Amino acid sequence: MKKPGMLGTFELFLLLWLYSTSTILLALPRIYAQDGQSALWLLPIISYLYLLPFIWVIIKLRDYFPDKILVEIPVILFGRWAGYLVGWPLAFYILFVTAMALREFTDVVNYIILPETPSWALLLPFLIASAYGAYKGPEAISRANVILLPLTLGAFIFLLFSSFTQAELYFLAPILGPGLDELLISAFLRLSVFIEVAILMALYPNIRSGKALRFVAFYGMAFSAFFMALVLLAYGLNFPFANTQLIGSPLFQLVRNINWGRFLQNLESLFVFTTVLMMIIKISLSLYIAVITFAKTIESPFYQPYVFPFAFITYLYTFMPTDYLTAVKWEYEFLRPYGFISLFILASFLLAVAAWRKKKRPRKKRSLKREPTAL
Amino acid sequence: MSDKNVNKVKKILAIAMVFLSVTLLTSCWDKQELDQMAFVLSMGIDRSPAGLLDLTARIAVPEAIVGAGQIGGGAGPTAPGQITKVLTVTARTLPEGVALLEATVERRISFMQCRIVVIDEKLVEEGLHRTIDFFNRHREFRRSLIFFMAKGSPAREIFQHAVPVLEENIARYVEDIVDIQRQFGFSPFVRLHDLNNTMEMYHFDGLIPIMAINEEVAEEKEGEDVKPRPTEEYWQDDEPAHEELKTIPGKLHRSGGNPVSYVGAGVLVGGKLVGFMNADEVRITELLRGRYKTGIWSIPLAQEEMNYASVILDHQRPPLIAVDTSTEPIRITVTIRMKGKLMEVQGQDIGTPEAFRLVEKKIAEALNKKALDVIARMQSIPADPFHFIRPLRWRTLTTKEYVAIPWHEWFQNAEVVVDFQPEVEFFGFQVNPSRPNLKVEEKVLEEPTEEELPGEEEWE
Numbered sequence: 040m041k042k043p044g045m046l047g048t049f050e051l052f053l054l055l056w057l058y059s060t061s062t063i064l065l066a067l068p069r070i071y072a073q074d075g076q077s078a079l080w081l082l083p084i085i086s087y088l089y090l091l092p093f094i095w096v097i098i099k100l101r102d103y104f105p106d107k108i109l110v111e112i113p114v115i116l117f118g119r120w121a122g123y124l125v126g127w128p129l130a131f132y133i134l135f136v137t138a139m140a141l142r143e144f145t146d147v148v149n150y151i152i153l154p155e156t157p158s159w160a161l162l163l164p165f166l167i168a169s170a171y172g173a174y175k176g177p178e179a180i181s182r183a184n185v186i187l188l189p190l191t192l193g194a195f196i197f198l199l200f201s202s203f204t205q206a207e208l209y210f211l212a213p214i215l216g217p218g219l220d221e222l223l224i225s226a227f228l229r230l231s232v233f234i235e236v237a238i239l240m241a242l243y244p245n246i247r248s249g250k251a252l253r254f255v256a257f258y259g260m261a262f263s264a265f266f267m268a269l270v271l272l273a274y275g276l277n278f279p280f281a282n283t284q285l286i287g288s289p290l291f292q293l294v295r296n297i298n299w300g301r302f303l304q305n306l307e308s309l310f311v312f313t314t315v316l317m318m319i320i321k322i323s324l325s326l327y328i329a330v331i332t333f334a335k336t337i338e339s340p341f342y343q344p345y346v347f348p349f350a351f352i353t354y355l356y357t358f359m360p361t362d363y364l365t366a367v368k369w370e371y372e373f374l375r376p377y378g379f380i381s382l383f384i385l386a387s388f389l390l391a392v393a394a395w396r397k398k399k400r401p402r403k404k405r406s407l408k409r410e411p412t413a414l
Numbered sequence: 415m416s417d418k419n420v421n422k423v424k425k426i427l428a429i430a431m432v433f434l435s436v437t438l439l440t441s442c443w444d445k446q447e448l449d450q451m452a453f454v455l456s457m458g459i460d461r462s463p464a465g466l467l468d469l470t471a472r473i474a475v476p477e478a479i480v481g482a483g484q485i486g487g488g489a490g491p492t493a494p495g496q497i498t499k500v501l502t503v504t505a506r507t508l509p510e511g512v513a514l515l516e517a518t519v520e521r522r523i524s525f526m527q528c529r530i531v532v533i534d535e536k537l538v539e540e541g542l543h544r545t546i547d548f549f550n551r552h553r554e555f556r557r558s559l560i561f562f563m564a565k566g567s568p569a570r571e572i573f574q575h576a577v578p579v580l581e582e583n584i585a586r587y588v589e590d591i592v593d594i595q596r597q598f599g600f601s602p603f604v605r606l607h608d609l610n611n612t613m614e615m616y617h618f619d620g621l622i623p624i625m626a627i628n629e630e631v632a633e634e635k636e637g638e639d640v641k642p643r644p645t646e647e648y649w650q651d652d653e654p655a656h657e658e659l660k661t662i663p664g665k666l667h668r669s670g671g672n673p674v675s676y677v678g679a680g681v682l683v684g685g686k687l688v689g690f691m692n693a694d695e696v697r698i699t700e701l702l703r704g705r706y707k708t709g710i711w712s713i714p715l716a717q718e719e720m721n722y723a724s725v726i727l728d729h730q731r732p733p734l735i736a737v738d739t740s741t742e743p744i745r746i747t748v749t750i751r752m753k754g755k756l757m758e759v760q761g762q763d764i765g766t767p768e769a770f771r772l773v774e775k776k777i778a779e780a781l782n783k784k785a786l787d788v789i790a791r792m793q794s795i796p797a798d799p800f801h802f803i804r805p806l807r808w809r810t811l812t813t814k815e816y817v818a819i820p821w822h823e824w825f826q827n828a829e830v831v832v833d834f835q836p837e838v839e840f841f842g843f844q845v846n847p848s849r850p851n852l853k854v855e856e857k858v859l860e861e862p863t864e865e866e867l868p869g870e871e872e873w874e
Contacts, residue, residue, distance in 0.1 A: 076813045151553055156443040164435060212807035213816045280813060281614040295556055296607060304558075 046242065048251040050181045055259040056266065057184055057191060058324055059235035061317045063267050064290055065143045066367045067232065068274045072283035074225035078216025079283065080271035083233075085226035087264035090233050094256045096386045097236065101243050101252055103393040109240040110335050112389050116396070125385065126336025132378055133329040134349060136234075137322060138356030139370040141166070144318050146363040147288050152311055162357060165319065170350035172323025173330060174343055177245050180323050187316050194313040198306060199273050201297045206276035216280070231375035236260050237382050241328040287363075326350060448476075452521040453528075455498060456588060458569030459545060460534040462504050469511030470502040470570045473519065474527070500573045508548040525554035529588045532562045532569040532625055535680070535687065542609060542622075542685035549606050557607035560592055562625040563680045563687070575627050575673040577640055591676055595623065598709050599700040600677045600693040612799075613685035617821035619797045621679040621691070621699065628666060631673040642670035662692045683797045695788040701750055702785060702800040702832075704732040713780045715762055715773070723773050724758040727836055737805050743827035746802050748785075754838035765846040774836050781834040789830050796826035 046054070071079040104112050110129060113121035145158050145165075153161060172180050184191070216222060239246070239256055246252045274283060274293050286292045294310040297303070327342075330349050334342035360366035458470035475497055501518060505511035516523045537545055549555045564572050578587045595603045601623035612620030634640045642648075648669050666675055677693035691699060700706040708728045715721045730751045738745040754777070756764075764773055792799065803821050810816040 153444045154553065160443070167431070167434075209804050209807050213810045213812050214808075215811045216813055218812040218814065279611050279615045281616065282610055285614075292557070296558070298558055 044176075044178060044245055045247055046177060046181050046245045048247065048254055050185055051242070051246065051251070051255045052259045052262070053188065053192075054177075054181045054184050054320075054324070055236070055239070055255055056263050057317055058238060058321055059233060059260065059263040060266050060270075061314075061321045062140070062232060062235070063270050064314050064317065065140065065147065066287075066289075066363075066371070067267075068271055068289035069284060069286060070367075070371055071229070071271055072274070072280065072289075074217075074229060075222060075271075076216040076283075077211055077213055077275060077280040078222055079275050079280075080211075080268045081216070081222060082226045082229060083264040083267040083271065085222060086230050086233060087261060089227050089230050090236065090260060090264075091257075093233075093383050093386070094236060094260060096383070096390050097239050098249065098253050098256055100240065100386055100390045100393070101246070102249055103390070103397065104243065105246075105249070106244050108243055108331060108335055109237075109386070109389075110332050112393070116389065116392050122336055126332055130329050130333035130336060132374070133325060133332065134353050135356055136370065136374050136378065137325040137329065138353045139360065139366045139374060140318075140325075141322060141353065142357045142360055142366040143363060143370070144314070145357065146366070147291065148311065148315070151288065151291055151307070158358070162354060165315070166322070166350050166354055168319050169322035169326055170346055172319065173326035173350070174346045177242060177324065177327055180320060180327065184320050187320070191313055191317050191320075194309055198294055198297065198310055198313070199269060201299070201303070201306065202273045202277055202293050204299060205296050206273070207279075208276065210276055210279050211272075228376070231371075231379035233260065233264070234375055234379045234382065235263075237386075238324065238328055240386065241331060322353075326353065329353075446522075446524075450521055451524045452519045454523060454525050455527055456530040456532070456573070457525075457528060458532040458534075458564065458573050459508070459537060460564075460568040460570055461536040461540070464504075466504050466506055467508060467511055468502055468504050468568070468570060469508060469515065470500060470573050471515055471523075472498045472500050472573055473523075474498055502570055508545070525552065528555065528559065529592075530560045530562060532564050532572050533622075534564050534569050535566075538563050538622060538680060538682070538687040540686070542682070543613060546606060546609055546613075546685075550610065555606065557605060557610070559606040560588075561604050561606065561609055561622060562676070563622045565624045565626040565678075565680070565690075567627050569625075571627060572625050572674055575632055575635065577635065577638065577672050577674075579671045595676065597707055599697045599706050601696055602679050602700065602705075609682075609685070612682065616817050617798065617803045617819065618801055619799045620682040620685075621696070621799050622682055622687075623676065624678040624680060624690075626675050626678070627673050628668065628675050631668060631671060634669065635673055640670055640673065662690075666693075681792065681795065681797050681799055683795070688795050688797055689792070691788065694784065695791075698781070698785050698788050699799055701752075701781075701834075702733060702748060702789075702802075710757065711777070711781075713777045715760070715776050721760040721762055722758070723756065723760070723762075723764075723776065725773075725777060725836070725838060726755040726757060727752045727777075728754070730837075735802055735805050737802065739806070739824070741829075743829055744824045745829045745831070746825075747831045747833070748800075748802070749833045749835065751835045751837065754836045755840040756838055756842055759847050761847065761849075763846045764841070770838055770841075774838050777836045777838070778834045781836070782832050785832040785834070786830065789832070793826050793828065793830075796822045798822070798825050802828075 068079070071082050075082045100109075100112070104115070107115065110122060110126040113125045141162065145162050149156065149158055149161055172183065217225075236256065239252065243252075246255070270290065274289055277293055277296055278286065283289070291307060291310060294307050297306050326346065326349060330345045331342045333339075333345055333349070339345070360369055453474045453476070454471045455474050456472045458468075460468040460470070462468045501515060503511050503514040503518060505514055512523060531549065533542070533545060549559060550557075592603060595601055602621040604620070604622055609620065609622070612618050630643075631640060634643050662678060666677065677696075679691045679696045679699075680687045681689040681691060697706065697709055706729050708726060710724060710726055712722045712724045715723050730753045734749040736747045738747070754774070756773070759773070762769075764770055789800065798821065802825065803819070806819060806821075807816060810819070
């Protein structure tokens with residue numbers, strides 16, 4: 040039976056797919072190409088294997104706190120001060136990462152579609168739409184995602200398979216790229232590409248059951264990794280490894296290359312349309328997570344009043360990097376790796392403490408849980 | 415605030431959003447009025463005598479094109495000089511040239527419709543990497559942009575001499591050239607994407623198609639028209655051709671039509687021009703690369719009698735390339751299977767399966783020889799536009815291993831075996847060529863003599 044505020048398993052599966060896969064739309068294929076060369080498509084698959092312990096931690100943590108989001112757990116375990124210590128930086132970290140993705144996206148659209156329009160004007164309607172999505176909450180975002188699926192996943196798959204018509208199979212050789220050892224190291228260092236899985240910790244109260252979370256976390260991320268590998272495969276089949284590292288907007292260039300004679304070409308408009316839809320959903324969810332994290336940190340009964348102020352802060356953050364390349368550098372060299380390490384350590388630590396306390400006081404298991412705050 | 419008031423505020427906000435979106439989403443910043451734009455259809459780039467760049471652009475005159483296409487009107491201009499304008503500016507860089515073009519033309523220049531770029535031979539000799547960066551970066555150029563090299567004359571002259579034989583629509587004319595290129599392979603089909611790939615890929619060399627002015631036809635051009643010269647003059651220009659036709663760019667013996675020829679190719683190593691191929695060699699190269707589609711070939715059956723078999727050879731399956739690196743020098747074996755349709759056989763019965771096999775053998779011998787000749791020439795450079803390294807790519811596991819292969823050295827000394835396997839399956843409506851009946855055959859087939867034939871005197 041449908042419960043208000045709850046996300047269906049399949050809806051959550053698709054939401055996680057969109058949220059984690061949309062990173063591939065921007066600079067990521069070029070970064071993977073630098074690491075993986077002709078074997079770039081193997082990297083997300085290997086990274087997924089490294090990700091499994093983190094997924095396990097996320098699943099286990101919910102078993103102890105099914106109605107709480109990540110920032111509420113330190114409060115229960117250690118007190119209010121711990122909530123502030125974790126919540127404030129986390130909320131603004133999410134905002135900043137969102138702003139970087141937004142900046143990359145805006146710059147790409149700005150250059151390829153609307154070169155004369157100033158970035159601030161381009162961002163404004165986009166952010167208003169995203170803020171509206173965040174205001175409506177995860178249920179509305181997730182429903183919108185499912186409804187728009189033919190235009191996102193469908194169009195994406197269509198474009199992907201269209202690009203295979205221009206493929207040169209031998210571009211995939213040498214099959215191990217820089218070598219198996221370097222692939223394993225690079226995949227580990229790029230583990231933070233999958234930091235998006237952490238959103239599940241902000242959606243614990245919206246997930247129906249532990250079983251649903253297990254399914255979504257393991258299979259949803261596996262699907263995302265597979266999909267990313269498929270996109271990278273298409274990219275690697277269309278450009279030789281010496282060239283894949285040089286292209287600024289990899290997928291856009293890939294789509295521009297699609298040519299089925301006079302019948303089907305100039306498909307970049309479809310790509311841009313798909314990208315805009317996917318990014319609106321992604322930014323909406325990111326904004327929601329930042330806002331709910333903040334609201335829970337300050338024990339506010341509602342998160343809605345903070346949506347538009349946070350959207351405005353994101354808007355300002357977006358202009359902090361001087362250019363596209365700086366935004367990419369900040370995101371992939373600092374924000375994601377350090378954010379991933381911090382989140383992994385934090386979640387593991389909280390899990391260890393929760394498990395230790397449960398072991399210590401097995402009969403007081405229920406005391407760990409509090410009544411969910413009305414939001 | 416009561417629920418009623420909240421709903422009211424929501425409604426007002428929603429209406430305000432709708433009005434706001436009307437003002438924000440109009441894309442006024444990026445508005446492009448068609449009648450304020452100058453569409454470049456093709457471009458030429460030359461190295462000027464002063465060492466600068468001459469940028470030539472063919473710009474469409476939309477009003478004239480519309481006039482030319484009027485059904486029933488019949489009076490619209492159709493010549494390239496009337497429906498397009500050719501402009502040249504000299505600059506230090508291509509972007510500077512574009513800026514100067516914009517200052518020259520009263521409209522904003524757009525490259526959205528640009529399909530072809532012709533680059534001067536000198537610039538290709540200097541290396542394409544300097545020239546193509548502009549095209550890689552500019553948002554209005556696609557990687558499907560087609561490149562040619564002007565041989566024997568500046569690219570600018572190509573623009574001045576080009577007179578399409580039939581096509582009135584210049585954009586369509588360009589597409590037609592490309593279609594023919596892809597279909598028959600007398601010159602390679604090379605896009606910006608291909609130039610980038612062959613320039614950057616380790617151990618791969620490329621080709622660039624040639625545009626050249628045929629001097630014989632250029633002399634026939636008067637204004638916008640080409641008037642074929644008298645036969646006597648045409649024969650005077652004919653050098654003894656023997657068994658080999660001249661398929662060298664710009665040297666094809668012909669009269670009438672477009673003074674610009676699109677046959678042959680330049681050979682590129684690392685984006686620099688290192689050699690040339692004639693039209694036949696390009697076809698062989700396309701066969702060896704696996705890009706060949708179809709073509710008509712005339713193969714001598716008996717050299718001394720000048721008897722030829724003409725056959726359409728179609729692509730059947732990708733070439734099988736084997737590289738044996740265990741020997742010194744390395745051994746490259748290429749096997750190519752093709753399907754054939756007989757078009758003509760001169761003076762030889764082929765009505766038995768054995769005779770058919772003989773024709774196939776002759777075709778294979780001729781193609782093998784042509785292939786070995788062109789490969790040997792490329793080995794002497796050394797340049798590998800055939801991409802024979804492909805099997806080694808799969809045999810190396812890492813890019814380091816692959817990059818370390820001394821391919822050009824290996825290729826230069828390689829022993830190459832080419833095995834064309836044509837299968838002639840169709841002989842048309844006739845099994846054997848029509849011949850005079852046996853009773854008169856010997857008499858009719860005698861060599862013609864210089865003596866006058868009976869009655870010829872009266873004609874004179």
